[in-house]
Amino acid sequence: FVFNEPNFDAHEQVVFVSEPKSGLKAIIAVHNTHLGPAMGGCRMWNYASEAEAVTDVLRLSRGMTYKNAVAGLPIGGGKSVIIGNPKTDKTPALFEALGEALERLGGRYVTAEDVGTSPADMAHVAQKTSFVAGLGASGDPSPFTALGCFVGAQAAVKHQLKRDSMEGLIVALQGLGHVGYDYARRLHAAGAKLVVADIDQAALERARRELGAEVVPVDSIYDVQADIYAPCALGATLNPNTLGRLKAKIVAGAANNQLATADIGEALRQKGILYAPDFVINAGGIIKVCYEYLSKPEADVEAHVRQIGDTLAEVFARAEREGLPTSVVADRVAEQRFKPA
Ligand code: NAI
Incomplete structure (x- = not known):
């Protein structure tokens, strides 16, 4: 097989x-x-x-x-x-x-x-090989994933809403875990209003208390009248069932494999929803782990993670120019790099 x-x-x-x-x-x-x-x-x-x-x-x-x-x-x-x-x-x-x-x-x-x-x-x-990374020597990579999501969301807001500020924007954030909570904290600090869902009551309470977040039931997150939908829990949340419900004009979140099937990328484009491809926006963690493994200077990690914003800005611009889904353009950018000429 x-x-x-x-x-x-x-x-x-x-x-x-x-x-x-x-x-x-x-x-x-x-x-x-x-x-x-x-x-x-x-x-x-x-x-x-x-x-x-x-x-x-x-x-x-x-x-x-x-x-x-x-x-x-x-x-x-x-x-x-x-x-x-x-x-x-x-x-x-x-x-x-x-x-x-x-x-x-x-x-x-x-x-x-x-x-x-x-x-x-x-x-x-690591007892048997040195070909292992992410031993946690300098901690959890999730804050870097969250930073990548935040700069990615900024790039999306600039492209889609022609705004430099997050002030007053409503973000429907799904999943307040290692990445989601840190991302929420950055959004809150930038003036965004948070509407959140999680199955973990303690995380919800904390978000309410610390970030002034409004809590909605788990399945209602897709119906929130939001500017940004930020999936930070499960994969495949962009699917035929949720597509008709989303009000947000931007999808920018950390979850892996957000598109249930590849054709959802085109469906999002046709609906005028700007999708920050998951594997581009959530690369902050692997950047951090890679720097650690290759013994590259830790001080340079943040600047590298911030480049996610520039990469996404290029993906958004090219997708618009070529009339293609952002997911397809991101694949092509990758292929140009890893496929030998
Ligand atoms: P986590 O396990 O710390 O957080 C997930 C959160 O989602 C938890 O708070 C959990 O209670 C919540 N959750 C579970 N089911 C839910 C539901 N039905 N509705 C709403 N919330 C629900 O995971 P982490 O590390 O924060 O990762 C989040 C996502 O980002 C995952 O999809 C992961 O694969 C992806 N990711 C994480 C990276 C990292 O650096 N941690 C790097 C790249 C991707």
Whole structure:
């Protein structure tokens, strides 16, 4: 089935790892190394089948190539998945076995934490290989993801609303987690009004208290009379069901894979909604992790993250000029960088 998988043929290398002693079953996908070693996190998930794990890792690794290229980083794209339950199946030996597998790849792929894995797990990987990033040496990358979202939202406001200020704009923000809360704080400081939804009551209370946010039920976030919709929780929230409900003229949020299907990009364009492509606006975290891994000066990270605003301004302008969805233009910008001439 792998050879029929639509994302498969674009990959440089896909490695299936099986290590009976630790019980490790993993797949490492190296999508593209034209710009440098493939970098992307290691997801641990209780996949229903191996086929599902293959589909996931191929899709995610391809996405990392695009994200890293658009962010102007000297790295390629890859991803790995461990098939197992992150709540019950984790052992140091499991992650050490992954480290050994990475070592055998000789640095073509560098891993980091992702959904289901933590800096502590990566410390076990690091026992066996140096091809691991995001050990948490200088903390959580989420504030940099939030900064990227904020400068991205500023670029969107300038393009779409012809305004330099966020003052008085209404932002419907979904998900007050590591990224969402920090993003909300920046929006609030810039004078925006927040309408928020989350399943975590404590986060909502805090946003109400500290940021004067108005709270709405989880499913009502799509109906808010807002200027900006900021998805910072789940993927695929831009779908046929929500499209007709959104009032915002801008979508600018951190969530991965916001478009349920690729054609939603064109649907947004036709509705006059400016979409900041997820993999462009949410690259702040990987920029931070990459700087740390390559021992580049920490003091330069913020300036690099702020370039997300300039990149988005170019994507918006080109999309308008060429009559294309911003998602398509962002893909083309990435491809121009990672595909050899
Ligand atoms: P997180 O797990 O800290 O926060 C997610 C928040 O969404 C939580 O507060 C959770 O209660 C809330 N939530 C869950 N279901 C919800 C629902 N149905 N409606 C409203 N809220 C709901 O995750 P984090 O790190 O803040 O990431 C947020 C999104 O950004 C994810 O999609 C993640 O993949 C993406 N992302 C995160 C990066 C980072 O640096 N942390 C980097 C790039 C992307």
